[in-house]
Amino acid sequence: MMIPAAGSEGSAFQHQRLVTVFGGTGFLGRRIVRHLLRRGFGVRVAARHPERVQAVFRSNEPAPLAVAADVHDKWAVAAALAGAFGAVNAVSLYVEHGRESFDAVHVEGAARLARHAREAGVERLVHVSGIGADPGSTAPYIRARGRGELAVTEAFGAATLIRPAVMFGPDDAFLTRLVKLVRTLPVYPMFGRGQTRLQPVYVTDVAEAIARVLDRSDGADRPCYELGGPRVYTYQELLQSIASEMGTRVRTVPMPFAVWMALAGIAEFLPGTPLTRNQIALMKHDNVASADLPGLPELSVTPTAVEVIVATLDMARNQPI
Missing domain, CATH: 3.90.25.10 (UDP-galactose 4-epimerase, domain 1)
Structure with a gap:
């Protein structure tokens, strides 16, 4: 699979709305990519190891574009977002090691991505968090998820937060x-x-919900969805x-x-x-999922x-x- 630099996509993608998916080779991310491709989006997967993208997506299905990008690298993040209509942050970290701390990934990395998305003129940003995210929690992971939501909405006011239940x-x-x-x-x-x-909640239902959020044309965007089965x-x-x-x-x-x-x-x-x-x-x-927030039914997804x-x-x- 050809791995072009960001912004060098061929003419086949120029007429499509391009969405950059960070974390696009992960458990949820690769399903988001598939659902976006099925909806006719151009998809650019931003990954630390773009050469692995080909192994994730089967030869008999549409393949996304792949670019090298690490959420810690502001220049790579900015390049990966160039020319994009939308962006999805599906990067996740469950165990800290080295510089890969919860704060570095879920707070600082998320804020960096959101800030560069705004500067690049990205129209829609979806940030994947989780039910229970709480900036005041004593648990480092839960606290970082909550602080990350605050950082993203401060940097990109129109961002959509997606909080799945356990997938x-x-x-x-x-x-x-x-x-x-x-x-x-x-x-x-x-x-x-x-x-x-x-x-x-079924991971494929979450991926379809995210694709529908990015594909909405009725102006009925909501700032936060909680997705449960x-x-x-x-x-x-x-x-x-x-x-x-x-x-x-x-x-x-x-x-x-x-x-x-x-x-x-x-x-x-x-x-x-x-x-x-x-x-x-x-x-x-x-x-x-909270009864006070929209979820899968509001996006016409049957759980x-x-x-x-x-x-x-x-x-x-x-x-x-």
Whole structure:
């Protein structure tokens, strides 16, 4: 795949509205790219390793343009935004390492992107955050997400904030892991007493919602959307529903959050970081879309149920998920 410099796209893209997607090779980002391409947008993926873009998108589907850009590099960010109609910040960081801190990525990097988008004349900016983002939180990840929202709206007043609930999909680190553990563990340890309320949302529905926000022509843009799935569960109910869909039963046992935090502190040093203290902090609070903010229905997106995807994951029990 050809990887041109920003602004050097061929004539095939010149008549299209161009959207630059930062984080466009990630779990959500690559789906955003696909949905934008299907809607006829020109798409430019800004990535630290643009040569990896070709591996993410299949040979039988439209391929986006790729440019090298790191949210820490103001010149690269500015170049990636040149000539763009819209921009999406889908960059995410769940574990800090080196200069990749939550503040550096979710606050400073987000502010830098928003500021350069405004200076480049970008008409629409979508910033992906998350339900529960809180600048006053004691948890570093949650606090950085909240501060990042404030920084983005200060730099780009017309930005649209997208706050998904916990996202799930066939290749995620949430539902896929739950299915595996429900299938294999004789007893499932819950976060606390399992009463945290969750409204999991299908990652493809979130991507479609973002594409529709960028594609709206009716002037009905809203400053913030909270995106949740069709059902609210307690954590225990979610486990039971997953087990039921799999045709099995799950035995659950409460486990104090303090124990989980201790385990996560150790897990953060393991390869692949299977569990983090910030994930535990998120599980202490309900993760449910606000009734006071627009969501998937206002964007005419019908939310997909967790059980539908569980059925596809568990269709062949002998195959790895």
